[in-house]
Amino acid sequence: MLVMSTNPGSVVRVKGELEQDGKCTRFVRVFYTLKAVIKGFKEGCRPFIGLDGCFLKTEYKGQLLSAVGRDANNSFFPIAWAVVEIENKETWNWFMDQLLDALGMDGNAITWISDRQKSLLDVFHNLLPNAEHRFCVRHIYDNFKKKHPGSKLKYLLWEASEAYTLIDFEKAMNKIMKVSKEAYKWLDKLPAGQWSKHGFSTNSKCELSSNNMCESWNKHILKARDKPIIFLLETIRRLLMVRFHEKRERMGDHDGVLVPKVMKKLEEAKEGAKKCMVITSGFNKFEVSQRGLNKAVDLEARSCTCRVWQLTGIPCDHAAACIKKKRHSIDDYVDKCYHKSTYSKAYAEAINPLSMRNLRQLKMLYP
Ligand SMILES: [Zn+2]
Structure with a gap:
C-alpha cells in the first residue's frame, strides 16, 4: 500500500485466498491504521475503545469494522478500521488480533464498549478474558423495547444505566419492577455492571455507557462508505488528515490548562x-x-x-x-x-499527504 511509504509505521494488512486455479489470489479483507493515529491514541487518549460494524454500499458490499477512542475533549478518535466480508466471530477475531498487534498494548488493561452481540462476546471471552467490556445501553434498549415498550420503562431503564452507585441502581430497578415484573426480569438477566455506571471500573476515566463515539465516526465517514474499497480507505485517510490538522489548529488558539x-x-x-x-x-x-x-x-x-x-x-x-x-x-x-497538553499529544503527529506520483500510481491500479 502506498500509504506505508508516505506514512511509515502505519499498519495495512490484507487477507487473500487462492482462487480455484491456485494462481490468482482473491481479496478477502483489509485492516488499516495510521502511525499518527496509533501514536496519538497511546499518548493522548484514555484507555477506552468502542467497537462497531456498519454496512458498506459498495459493489463488494461487505462491512466496515471500526475501533474508536475518545480524545481529552470528549470527541471521537478513530484508531483502526477494516473492510471485511461480513460481521461475525471470525472477522471480529481477526480484526482484534490486528488491532492489539498494532497497538502493542495489553488489551485487558483497556475498557471496551460495543453492542452485546454473541460474536463479540466469544471473541472477548477467548482473547481478552480480563478486560472490562461494557455493553452499549442504546443497543440494550433497542432490544428491550421490542418486548417492553413505553416511555415510562424507557426513562427508568436509562435511570438504571445512569446510576453511579449500587443504591441508585437498585432504586431504579425497583421502580421498573413496580411498572412491569417481566421488564425487570428481562433486565435482571443482564450483567448489571456492564451496562450501568455503578459497576464500571474507574481505570479509564470514561463514564460512557453508550457507544456514541462509533456512531459519530460512522456519520463522519458516510460519504466514504459508497466508494470502492481502495478509494474508501483513501477518503478516510484524507478526512483524518484534515481532522488532525483542524483539531491541532483549534486547540492551539485555546487558552488554559484544561480542554x-x-x-x-x-x-x-x-x-x-x-x-x-x-x-x-x-x-x-x-x-x-x-x-x-x-x-x-x-x-x-x-x-x-x-x-x-x-x-x-x-x-x-x-x-x-x-x-x-x-x-x-x-x-x-x-x-x-x-489537560490541553495531553490533548495535543493525540493530534501531535501529522498524517502525511500522498504525492502526485502516488496518486498517479493509485489511478493506474484503480482507474
Ligand atoms: Zn460527589
Whole structure:
C-alpha cells in the first residue's frame, strides 16, 4: 500500500485466498491504521475503545469494522478500521488480533464498549478474558423495547444505566419492577455492571455507557462508505488528515490548562457546589449535604461517595464545594487526561499527504 511509504509505521494488512486455479489470489479483507493515529491514541487518549460494524454500499458490499477512542475533549478518535466480508466471530477475531498487534498494548488493561452481540462476546471471552467490556445501553434498549415498550420503562431503564452507585441502581430497578415484573426480569438477566455506571471500573476515566463515539465516526465517514474499497480507505485517510490538522489548529488558539468541554463541566460543578453544605472532618476529608443527601469527600484520594469524580476524573459538585472551602484551584484536581497538553499529544503527529506520483500510481491500479 502506498500509504506505508508516505506514512511509515502505519499498519495495512490484507487477507487473500487462492482462487480455484491456485494462481490468482482473491481479496478477502483489509485492516488499516495510521502511525499518527496509533501514536496519538497511546499518548493522548484514555484507555477506552468502542467497537462497531456498519454496512458498506459498495459493489463488494461487505462491512466496515471500526475501533474508536475518545480524545481529552470528549470527541471521537478513530484508531483502526477494516473492510471485511461480513460481521461475525471470525472477522471480529481477526480484526482484534490486528488491532492489539498494532497497538502493542495489553488489551485487558483497556475498557471496551460495543453492542452485546454473541460474536463479540466469544471473541472477548477467548482473547481478552480480563478486560472490562461494557455493553452499549442504546443497543440494550433497542432490544428491550421490542418486548417492553413505553416511555415510562424507557426513562427508568436509562435511570438504571445512569446510576453511579449500587443504591441508585437498585432504586431504579425497583421502580421498573413496580411498572412491569417481566421488564425487570428481562433486565435482571443482564450483567448489571456492564451496562450501568455503578459497576464500571474507574481505570479509564470514561463514564460512557453508550457507544456514541462509533456512531459519530460512522456519520463522519458516510460519504466514504459508497466508494470502492481502495478509494474508501483513501477518503478516510484524507478526512483524518484534515481532522488532525483542524483539531491541532483549534486547540492551539485555546487558552488554559484544561480542554474547553471540561472547563464547562467545572463551571457546572461550581454552580452545583453553591447548593452544598460542607462539614470538615480534617485530613482533607469532608461531609457534604446536597438536597438532603450526604456524601463523603476525600480530596487526597480524589474520591466522593457519589462516584462521579472517580469515574470521570472531574470533581463533582460535592468535591467542588470542598475545594472551594479549602480555597484551592479546582483545575488542580482534574485528571491529567483532560489537560490541553495531553490533548495535543493525540493530534501531535501529522498524517502525511500522498504525492502526485502516488496518486498517479493509485489511478493506474484503480482507474
Ligand atoms: Zn460527589
